[in-house]
Amino acid sequence: MADKKRVGVLISGRGSNMEALAEYKRIADPAYSIVLVASNVPEARGLVVARRFGIETWAHSHKGMERAEFDRMMDEELRRHDVEVIALAGYMRLLSPEFIARWRGRILNIHPSLLPLYKGLDTHRRALVAGEQHAGCSVHVVTEDLDDGPVISQAKVKILPRDTPESLAERVLAEEHKLYPAALDKFCRELN
Numbered sequence: 001m002a003d004k005k006r007v008g009v010l011i012s013g014r015g016s017n018m019e020a021l022a023e024y025k026r027i028a029d030p031a032y033s034i035v036l037v038a039s040n041v042p043e044a045r046g047l048v049v050a051r052r053f054g055i056e057t058w059a060h061s062h063k064g065m066e067r068a069e070f071d072r073m074m075d076e077e078l079r080r081h082d083v084e085v086i087a088l089a090g091y092m093r094l095l096s097p098e099f100i101a102r103w104r105g106r107i108l109n110i111h112p113s114l115l116p117l118y119k120g121l122d123t124h125r126r127a128l129v130a131g132e133q134h135a136g137c138s139v140h141v142v143t144e145d146l147d148d149g150p151v152i153s154q155a156k157v158k159i160l161p162r163d164t165p166e167s168l169a170e171r172v173l174a175e176e177h178k179l180y181p182a183a184l185d186k187f188c189r190e191l192n
């Protein structure tokens with residue numbers, strides 16, 4: 001496919017979803033190409049993984065910086081790489097309203113719950129405590145409100161009797177790795 005959408009992935013840690021997004025081109029011909037992986041945590045493991053894929057990386061600690069100032073710097077870097085779509089993949093920091101406004105409708109996030117249930121952190125423990133039958137993950141468009149924008153894709157995972165937050169997280173993560181590349185691909189294909 002000729003005109004692939006240029007994607008910037010934002011991470012803060014392990015980066016296994018970013019890795020799944022990057023891996024996808026080995027099994028499909030996605031409508032996206034990752035041109036930059038950026039992080040607010042310079043020691044994030046995902047940066048090492050990205051470099052192994054030959055993807056350019058940018059990292060800068062947000063510590064001691066105003067949120068808007070940090071986001072402006074990251075925005076410049078994304079534009080320098082002609083990024084068209086942003087994929088949050090374990091980016092553990094709220095984005096400033098200014099940043100979200102500049103990229104409106106072009107930022108996706110993956111969240112480990114069946115949104116609108118269990119926004120925020122600690123989703124698996126909360127789902128278990130509530131006695132849910134299913135957990136899962138969602139890909140949604142990012143808006144100013146945390147984990148709140150329109151959901152574009154979801155996968156359900158059955159909760160088993162002996163599940164712990166850790167065992168459930170592991171099975172949900174495996175679904176995230178399948179869901180996110182396919183959702184980003186479809187999103188980019190349908191974007192003008």
Ligand code: GRF
Nearest residue numbers: 014015016017090110111112
């Ligand atoms: C994933 O569970 C994702 O859904 C959530 O943060 C975690 C990031 O994991 N937003 P990784 O860095 O992609 O491995």
